[in-house]
Amino acid sequence: MLSLNLPRRGRSVRLALLGAGSAVLLAACGGGGPAEIDLGEGPAKAGTVKAGALDGVNLTFVSYGGIYQDGQMAAAGTPFAEESGAKILQDGPTEYAKIKAQVDSNNVTWDVVDTDSNWAAGQCGKLLQKLDYSIIDKSKVTEGLASDCYVPAMQYASVVVANTEKFGDSVKTWKDFFDTEKYPGKRGVQSGDIGGGILEGALIADGVAPDELYPLDVDRALKKLETIRDSIVYWTTGAQAQQMLESGEIDMGVVWSGRAYGAVENGAPYAPAWETGVVVMDVLTVPTNAKNPKASMAFINYYLGQKQQEKLTEETSYSPIHVDAKPQVNAEGQKFLLTNPEVADKVLTSDFTWWGENYAETLEKFTAWVSG
Template sequence: MSSPKRMRRAVASSLALLGAGALLVGCASGGTAPKADLGSGPAKAGTVKEGALQGSTVTFVSWGGVFQKGQMDAAGKPFAKASGATVLEDGPTEYAKVKAQVDNNAVTWDVVDTDIIWAQKQCGDKGLLMPIDKKIIDTSKVPDGLVGDCYVPAMQYGYVILYNAKKYPTAPTGWKDFFDTQKFPGKRAIAGFEDVGPGIYEGALLADGVAPDKLYPLDMDRAYKSIDGIRSSLIYWKTGAESQQMIESGEADMALVWSGRGYAAVKNGADYKPIWNQALQITEALGVPKNAKNPDAAFAFINYYLGKEQQEKLTELTSYSPVNTEAEPKLDALGKEYLTTAPEIAKQMVPTDAKWWAENYDSELERWTKWLQG
């Protein structure tokens, strides 16, 4: 199963775990759920029938801090007001807890924010997540390729190279320059925790001339050969906060980081620039655990979360990009530079393949762990 370390990369700026205000709900979702009347006609993202879930409880689980607060302010609280449901929150997401709840038929978490690779691994008969109910969830406004059999996207962001503008008067323009330590000498920061997923591997292949639409299945032998070639120039971050600090301190001349962390570093004054050319598109997922006591209410929550207004507000609060194609968040100039759904940025980015990573996660994690130790 995917490590919880993996999801820590998806959190915006300084995310602490939920503090004293968190609701540790125990068996809040237990018992027989009231019958929900969600109305007639096709589902429409961002809406719920007024009072439809009166007497129901939905427990939403995410990663805490700024990001989860944004999710609750943008979607959770207004959903509760509109639907009549009691919306509780818990966190951080722990995959072992999801498994224990499902295995013991004692599910208290109704909607869970997870890493998309983990979510992909949990689809199907042997997985831990229920199939998405398209009668309740309207995914028509979700960008192509982001909906799985048992999840929808929670948000999207970029895995992007930032470079020190003072160090490089001639700006690097992409992965080829990241791997060219002769023309662009200096330290490169990449993730160095014991977890795998889209990132330096795709970058190595793109630098070596592989076309974006021919990336998968990844030729990992070829990727490692390129990464080995710059190993002496690599430094490693283990948390999003550490990646941001490496930029703000100037320790990294180039850094492969989550776009939210890059945005936060530049907002704090770091003179660094992003390279959107062939930056990697990454998403998080929302899913409903099997054996959830009130799946209709959980799916209704997700449907509401995907609405245009909800997604606009979530982006404005967290800096991460919306998953509704009609969303037009109001951002300052810097925020617009990191909005990965902006047409001028989106057209440069490379989609990543969660299905391939889910199928190859275990073997690639073993290889990466050995490489880090070597």
């Protein structure tokens, strides 16, 4: 049994320059291949590809490097190459400026790119092309996670976790997180980035119904956050958030579910309040004017398969997006899987389209509030 104790990278990694120790630089080789590709007859089925269908095709897969990209290759990239005949080349980390430069110059060397869902939602029909769902079978993707221009690469949650030695299992809701009289102590909140989680939570705690959250009233959310400003301790990376839990520096915090599990597995006495969970994800995309769109779609379709998603979870800290996936993880790890019905029925899915259209402005407001 494998456990789920691997890191969630931060946005700083997303924008970092590719170092000498990162994935092999083979992007310049991408895009080659036959003009016509025969993927076989009948409807697409996730996790499959016609044997030898992509013989002679170079396909460049781009992600964030490290354990995550290694897991993606082990689960999908390498077996896809073996079955399809394609040569899968790797590059990374994902940089949005590079995607823009490639598309603007009409010299796209990246074929399938793992990106942030909020960024992708704002680039559909711009830097990203629409996916071909005659080639991609999304029927087993968790409802609400796929769009015209992306499918989820994995999912995790931003969730409140609370110290069980101090509060037992009584912290359940966003109102509890904001109640510093009943639950005194330090709260961990991310700074330097923003996304699904704390703003939704502030609004819910202030009386907004979950199904009426969007468009987010950012000013109202910040006003609610002001009520607990003196109790907030900021973290900027997943590793820092996990360390805060393990050291007991914070009594509760809004953290990534993978990092929360890592802390719990290392002995930290915290438990998640899944009613506060907000689902966020990375997604698979195809840049506009990619040279091998049909091959790219075939890769994405294969990636979405049940066994591929199970292995990805077993290799990384992330939950699968195939509804039938049953990864072999330990009992504690099962409690942190978003596909666990006891979790799935409680969490809220972020409105990725809203975030894609409003991310920059919202981050500016949040950053100003943090430093205010």
